[in-house]
Amino acid sequence: MSPDVIVIGAGAIGTSIAYQLAKAGATVMVFERGHVGDEATGASAGMIQINPDRSTPPPLSSLERESARLFPALATELLDRTGMDIGYRAAPLLHVALEEGEESRLRAHRAWQVDHGMTVAWLDGPAVLDLEPTLNPTIRAALYYPDDHQLLPLSFAQALTRAAVDLGAVLREGANIDRLLTDGDRVVGVAIGGDAVHAGEVVIANGAWASSWSEALHTPIPVRPVRGQMVALRTTGTGLRNVVSSADGYLLSKPDGSTYVGTTVEEAGYDSRPTASGIAGLLALVPRLVPRLADATFIDAWAGLRPGTSDGLPLLGRLPGWNGVTLAAGHFRDGILLAPITGELLADLLARRRPRLPLEAFDPGRFLVRAA
Ligand SMILES: Cc1cc2nc3c(=O)[nH]c(=O)nc-3n(C[C@H](O)[C@H](O)[C@H](O)COP(=O)(O)OP(=O)(O)OC[C@H]3O[C@@H](n4cnc5c(N)ncnc54)[C@H](O)[C@@H]3O)c2cc1C
Known part of the structure; x- marks a missing residue:
């Protein structure tokens, strides 16, 4: 046929x-x-x-x-x-600033987004910790996007x-x-x-x-391949309530109890291996964002090739x-x-x-x- x-x-x-x-x-x-x-x-x-x-x-x-x-x-x-069930659920995003320069970049970013009708809130350090108590207390501020989701x-x-x-x-x-x-x-x-x-x-x-x-x-x-690496961790405690992202990467908890750490953006041709340096960079981000997760169990690492233009x-x-x-x-x-x-x-x-x-x-x- x-x-x-x-x-x-x-x-x-x-x-x-x-x-x-x-x-x-x-x-x-x-x-x-x-x-x-x-x-x-x-x-x-x-x-x-x-x-x-x-x-x-x-x-x-x-x-x-x-x-x-x-x-x-x-x-x-x-x-x-x-x-x-495709696991579609609310996953609000906290985009955090760890440094002063990043904080002013986020302020400018928010102003542009508000002008363009987006739902985004500015949270100072204590308000960020109210929403996500296990975050690093040195976080200066965050943009909060309540309408984001994951699957x-x-x-x-x-x-x-x-x-x-x-x-x-x-x-x-x-x-x-x-x-x-x-x-x-x-x-x-x-x-x-x-x-x-x-x-x-x-x-x-x-x-x-x-x-x-x-x-x-x-x-x-x-269309060219753009490699992205990812790490998965497991903890005994509860996962993150929000997706936590920063200029250097993000953390998000999945319904199965794992927490993903992503990601790199690399021009590596059709090489889809996770690498020592890629994973090391992602793991270094973990304690900077959520100190408690430094003790999490490493369960997996992988990479995929995004179709870039x-x-x-x-x-x-x-x-x-x-x-x-x-x-x-x-x-x-x-x-x-x-x-x-x-x-x-x-x-x-x-x-x-x-x-x-x-x-x-x-x-x-x-x-x-x-x-x-
Ligand atoms: C680490 C990482 C994190 C990401 N996170 C997000 C995210 O949070 N949200 C988001 O929206 N996007 C995310 N992306 C991007 C997203 O994954 C891709 O944009 C999307 O999966 C592309 O889908 P696709 O179907 O075009 O390509 P693919 O999923 O790569 O599918 C293409 C398929 O074609 C098949 N194929 C290739 N050649 C042939 C052939 N000759 N004959 C038959 N089959 C063939 C391949 O085997 C493959 O299964 C992420 C990507 C990566 C790598």
């Missing part, structure tokens, strides 16, 4: 697209070379934060806001359809997959797509091993590996000069947050409906225009 749509990659982005397409009645096949959520998605912290600053491009903050708005209903919908990213991708499969989508794991099949200016399917699978449309959603199709499509797909915006839309192929990649540090809106926008695009948000800023053709 030839499906209407083939999706390459089963991270948060590919699974969200598959779910929305299946819900809209399309026949969908998802090809994943490993398992669902194996790469950046499974490595991520699962924070759903919308805290733009003056450097955030406005189209990206609109996309973030719209996606964040979709989560409560989507979490309920996935629970109803699959019985799977379990792997459960999220798995629930999206289950819901899509229940609606008739086919998932093939352990299925590395070797090649795109083309006929003139049309992508007509994919090659996997010696097999060809044809489809009306192919969606490229393979995260940091999306650039691997550039050559075959004679089109720049400038040169202008910080994802690539969403049709590839110039081609029919039958659409790109959804380059979500960098926001791919969990942006998965719901990406799924809906791609379903709109493939059904040739007017997308609910303007997509010009995310046009994959923008790099061609610049190159010309």
Whole structure:
């Protein structure tokens, strides 16, 4: 059977697209070379934060806001359809200042955010400790974002997959797509091993590996891997009530009792190993933020490759000069947050409906225009 749509990659982005397409009645096949959520998605912290600053491009903050708005209903919908709890819950953020310079930076940041209608409060040191008593008492002040959330990213991708499969989508794991099949200016399917699978449309959603199709499509797909390392700790005491972040990284407690320490932002090519220096840097942050956690048990460390782009915006839309192929990649540090809106926008695009948000800023053709 030839499906209407083939999706390459089963991270948060590919699974969200598959779910929305299946819900809209399309026949969908998802090809994943490993398992669902194996790469950046499974490595991520699962924070759903919308805290733009003056450097955030406005189209990206609109996309973030719209996606964040979709989560409560989507979490309920996935629970109803699959019985799977994606762990979506409130996770207010305390962004703390440990030094004077950081304190004035946060003040300026807050002024900009208030001007832009965001819910953010300034807390001085004692007020920060009231909210999060185990924090380092030398913390000078913090910005408090009460509306942020978190979820379990792997459960999220798995629930999206289950819901899509229940609606008739086919998932093939352990299925590395070797090649795109083309006929003139049309992508007509994919090659996997010696097999060809044809489809009306192919969606490229393979995260940091999306650039691997550039050559075959004679089109720049400038998505690059940006490594992020993470450590998990376990304590016997209760976890943190808030996500605690600083200029050097963050701590967040998960429902299973672990506390994540993240993260690095490194240009290391496709090397997805956690390293001694990366982990040492993260562990050094722990006692500076929460002295009590210096005694926590080290349980795990890992790294993932975020799909980064040169202008910080994802690539969403049709590839110039081609029919039958659409790109959804380059979500960098926001791919969990942006998965719901990406799924809906791609379903709109493939059904040739007017997308609910303007997509010009995310046009994959923008790099061609610049190159010309
Ligand atoms: C440490 C860390 C922390 C993060 N924290 C957050 C956070 O708190 N909130 C947030 O919103 N984002 C966060 N991110 C970013 C987020 O994880 C990514 O933006 C998001 O997971 C990207 O999803 P994706 O589906 O595009 O890519 P991926 O999850 O990498 O999925 C791509 C999939 O494609 C598959 N694939 C690749 N090539 C092929 C092929 N040829 N054939 C078949 N399959 C293929 C891969 O195996 C992979 O499973 C974090 C990332 C990291 C690394």
